[in-house]
Amino acid sequence: MLPLEDLYNDVLAKAQRGLKLDDAAVAQSAGVPLESLIEAKAGNSTNHLQELASALGIHGPSLAVMAANGWRPRAVEMTGVAQFNTVFHDMTVNAYVIHDPITKQAAVFDTSASAEPILKHIKQEGLSLEYVFITHTHTDHIADLSTLVSVTPAPKCFTNAQEPADGCIQFQIAEKPEWKLGRLRITARSTTGHSRGGTTYFIEGLSQPVAIVGDALFASSMGGGMVSFPEALATNRKELFTMPDDTIVCPGHGPMTTIGEEKAHNPFYPEFK
Numbered sequence: 001m002l003p004l005e006d007l008y009n010d011v012l013a014k015a016q017r018g019l020k021l022d023d024a025a026v027a028q029s030a031g032v033p034l035e036s037l038i039e040a041k042a043g044n045s046t047n048h049l050q051e052l053a054s055a056l057g058i059h060g061p062s063l064a065v066m067a068a069n070g071w072r073p074r075a076v077e078m079t080g081v082a083q084f085n086t087v088f089h090d091m092t093v094n095a096y097v098i099h100d101p102i103t104k105q106a107a108v109f110d111t112s113a114s115a116e117p118i119l120k121h122i123k124q125e126g127l128s129l130e131y132v133f134i135t136h137t138h139t140d141h142i143a144d145l146s147t148l149v150s151v152t153p154a155p156k157c158f159t160n161a162q163e164p165a166d167g168c169i170q171f172q173i174a175e176k177p178e179w180k181l182g183r184l185r186i187t188a189r190s191t192t193g194h195s196r197g198g199t200t201y202f203i204e205g206l207s208q209p210v211a212i213v214g215d216a217l218f219a220s221s222m223g224g225g226m227v228s229f230p231e232a233l234a235t236n237r238k239e240l241f242t243m244p245d246d247t248i249v250c251p252g253h254g255p256m257t258t259i260g261e262e263k264a265h266n267p268f269y270p271e272f273k
Contacts, residue, residue: 001075002085002092005254006221008066009043011267014221015056016041018229030055059270066220071265073219073257076248080184080206082121083256088113093140096212096250098203099127100182107131107181108148108155109201109212110141110252115148122152130181134159134168135214136195141252160188162197173199181205189239191216193232194223200239202247209247211240211259217249219257222268233268241269 006014016026027034030051039045040052046067053060065071076083082097093113099106106127108118122129129152134142142165149157149167157168158177164170171177171188179186184205191200194215203210215223216236225232240249245260263272 001072002094002255004066004072004220005218005251007043008046008049008063009041011058011063011066011221012052012056013041014224015058015268018225018232019056021056026052026055053267057270058267059273060267062220062265062267062270062273065265066267071220073255073261073265076256078207078210078248081210081248081250081256083250084112084117084121086113086117088140088143091140092253093143094250094252094254095141097121097127098181098184098206098210098212099125100184100205103182104128105130105182107133107179107186109133109250110135110214111144111148113140113143115144115151118148119151129155131155131179131186132157132168133186133199133201133212134163134165135200135212135216135252136160136198137163137165138195138215141214160190160197160199162192163195191232191235191239193225193228193230193235196227198223198235202243209244210250211243211247212250213240213252215252216240217262217266218251218254219249219262220266221254222266223252237269241272 027037032048036048050060084095095112096109159165159168161170173190189200192198201212247259
């Protein structure tokens with residue numbers, strides 16, 4: 001299983017950046033020495049995590065579990081779902097292939113750094129690629145889009161109109177787009193905040209529902225609020241945490257998880273604890 005995308009200190013730093021608070025303000029609100037905050041954000045101390053979490057509006061006990069490496073999501077092995085993780089500069093990024101096990105019709109979600117393992121999987125499994133979907137257009141997620149589209153017979157590529165991509169058909173979330181993939185149903189939900197047109201694709205028809213979330217949500221964390229941190233929190237709450245608890249969450253970085261696991265373990269959402 002892939003390692004968690006973020007450590008406890010990453011969660012602290014993301015929350016602080018999102019709230020646009022400087023170190024002095026956080027330390028004062030938490031009632032802790034400034035040095036304690038600095039050491040915690042550097043990953044060198046777990047002192048005062050409860051106080052710091054409270055000052056940042058995140059769940060202290062979950063943060064402490066992260067600091068102790070005390071939780072990992074259960075491994076996901078489900079027919080019709082394949083994850084591909086490739087190296088992009090100093091990090092790794094995920095892409096996914098979802099297919100109907102009966103009709104063998106498939107869709108690709110993002111490209112990661114290289115489309116090669118995706119294409120190899122499609123060939124080995126005898127799949128028919130019908131669609132390519134983009135969660136958001138940050139470079140690591142569409143790095144090999146041109147290859148994926150050019151070497152595959154006439155796939156239809158779709159992206160949110162808020163984030164156009166070369167060779168892709170644009171859709172409007174407000175129009176509630178829907179696609180059929182064999183017996184599967186794919187719908188699009190707006191999970192903006194990390195990016196302007198961030199989109200989650202919700203897939204029904206497999207043994208469990210699946211959500212391809214891009215960088216909206218990670219196991220025990222979430223993408224940074226590069227456009228709007230409050231909006232990222234709000235759209236996740238509205239569009240993701242209303243999904244069934246057994247929904248498989250397929251993030252752009254790190255391991256797959258479920259909505260239920262994130263309700264129980266993600267520090268950014270204390271209301272579910």
